[in-house]
Amino acid sequence: MDFNFETCPDRTETDSTKWHRYAGRDVLPAWVADMDFSTAPAIVEALKKRIEHGVFGYPTPRPQTFDAIVNYLAREHGWQIDPDWIVFLPALVAGINASIRAVGQPGDSVMVPIPAYPPFLSAPVNSTRIAKRVPMILQNGNWQFDLPALEAATTPDAKIFLLCSPYNPLGRVFTREELLSVTDYCTRHNLVICSDEIHCDIVHNSGSRHIPTASLSPEIAQRTITLLSASKTYNIPGLTCGYAVIPNADLRTRFRRVIAGIATDVNIFGYLGMETAYNEGGEWHRACLDYLRGNLDLICEKVRTMPGVTLHQRPQATYLAWLDVRELNLENPYAAFEQGGVGLGDGADFGTPGFVRLNFGCPRERLREILRRIGAVAEQHQPAD
Ligand SMILES: Cc1ncc(COP(=O)(O)O)c(C=O)c1O
Numbered sequence: 001m002d003f004n005f006e007t008c009p010d011r012t013e014t015d016s017t018k019w020h021r022y023a024g025r026d027v028l029p030a031w032v033a034d035m036d037f038s039t040a041p042a043i044v045e046a047l048k049k050r051i052e053h054g055v056f057g058y059p060t061p062r063p064q065t066f067d068a069i070v071n072y073l074a075r076e077h078g079w080q081i082d083p084d085w086i087v088f089l090p091a092l093v094a095g096i097n098a099s100i101r102a103v104g105q106p107g108d109s110v111m112v113p114i115p116a117y118p119p120f121l122s123a124p125v126n127s128t129r130i131a132k133r134v135p136m137i138l139q140n141g142n143w144q145f146d147l148p149a150l151e152a153a154t155t156p157d158a159k160i161f162l163l164c165s166p167y168n169p170l171g172r173v174f175t176r177e178e179l180l181s182v183t184d185y186c187t188r189h190n191l192v193i194c195s196d197e198i199h200c201d202i203v204h205n206s207g208s209r210h211i212p213t214a215s216l217s218p219e220i221a222q223r224t225i226t227l228l229s230a231s232k233t234y235n236i237p238g239l240t241c242g243y244a245v246i247p248n249a250d251l252r253t254r255f256r257r258v259i260a261g262i263a264t265d266v267n268i269f270g271y272l273g274m275e276t277a278y279n280e281g282g283e284w285h286r287a288c289l290d291y292l293r294g295n296l297d298l299i300c301e302k303v304r305t306m307p308g309v310t311l312h313q314r315p316q317a318t319y320l321a322w323l324d325v326r327e328l329n330l331e332n333p334y335a336a337f338e339q340g341g342v343g344l345g346d347g348a349d350f351g352t353p354g355f356v357r358l359n360f361g362c363p364r365e366r367l368r369e370i371l372r373r374i375g376a377v378a379e380q381h382q383p384a385d
Pocket of ligand 1: 033090091092093094117164168196198199229231237241242
């Protein structure tokens with residue numbers, strides 16, 4: 001089946017968060033992480049059928065919903081889970097906040113590598129915890145955890161480590177050795193691991209495979225809360241459905257207590273969208289990944305020619321490219337690019353000013369124009385030799 005990623009529905013008149021920010025202005029949005037593509041036709045068909053049913057009472061996950069998850073994690077990631085470990089969530093951001101509150105107490109520290117997906121930085125504040133920010137480092141063109149710095153920053157009040165795997169915004173898919181060294185550090189400091197794996201199916205390198213943190217060993221599984229969702233891969237975040245996988249019964253009870261009566265139930269369309277994605281979305285998923293790889297090639301080709309803009313490492317996963325624009329010496333890079341007609345993610349929001357994040361989940365011609373505009377801003381502010 002052919003899927004069309006070249007012509008996307010116009011989102012300007014819809015309720016899109018991404019497009020609403022620049023309504024009425026000539027600014028192309030490439031910030032918040034959703035794609036401009038229509039989702040898989042199988043998902044649209046399943047939702048249409050459900051709408052035609054006409055009754056939208058309170059939903060509950062069916063045995064088929066659990067089966068879809070269990071089969072999918074086993075098939076795609078070689079991870080065998082027990083359905084009892086699953087806790088449904090309306091959104092993974094709720095899961096990040098709940099994970100922090102499920103362990104320790106106000107005043108404790110939360111270990112956060114930076115740059116960090118912004119809710120990793122706001123969630124500790126929401127829970128009156130202290131985010132201990134530890135910068136990732138570039139070694140031989142490879143973004144890595146700085147384990148000595150993590151060790152040095154970890155005090156006895158640290159209770160949880162926020163891991164993003166694959167890593168938004170750096171695009172890393174971590175190897176088994178890297179995951180083992182970071183989980184080893186967590187074990188030594190008795191840290192719970194909140195492993196946000198929402199980008200696990202958007203992996204570009206044929207040589208890289210996502211490894212679920214909790215699949216490393218039963219011991220690591222006991223200290224890990226894994227956050228997952230079909231929303232990034234199948235572009236259905238508006239259906240609001242995610243889930244946590246928590247093998248440790250005590251941790252799971254604590255997590256459930258935190259969200260009880262606060263996090264809303266998943267809606268009918270969320271369960272169905274996820275189920276259909278996992279059961280029937282494979283062909284669309286592969287086609288989407290192919291298309292994204294083409295976009296990534298274009299980014300690598302164009303950014304290479306831009307003065308003062310560096311993509312240190314080709315993303316191995318995600319549809320997000322992390323651009324270093326420090327050489328341009330802009331007081332506010334986000335504002336400068338916005339003025340140049342592109343709405344990028346602001347590195348300052350990720351804890352690292354001087355960088356911007358480019359969302360390339362869009363038709364190629366739009367991406368070409370986005371890159372042209374980024375290049376024009378770079379030319380205008382290029383560093384003197
Ligand atoms: C690492 C990560 N976690 C969570 C989310 C958001 O998930 P949700 O929409 O389910 O809250 C995103 C969205 O970009 C993300 O990149």
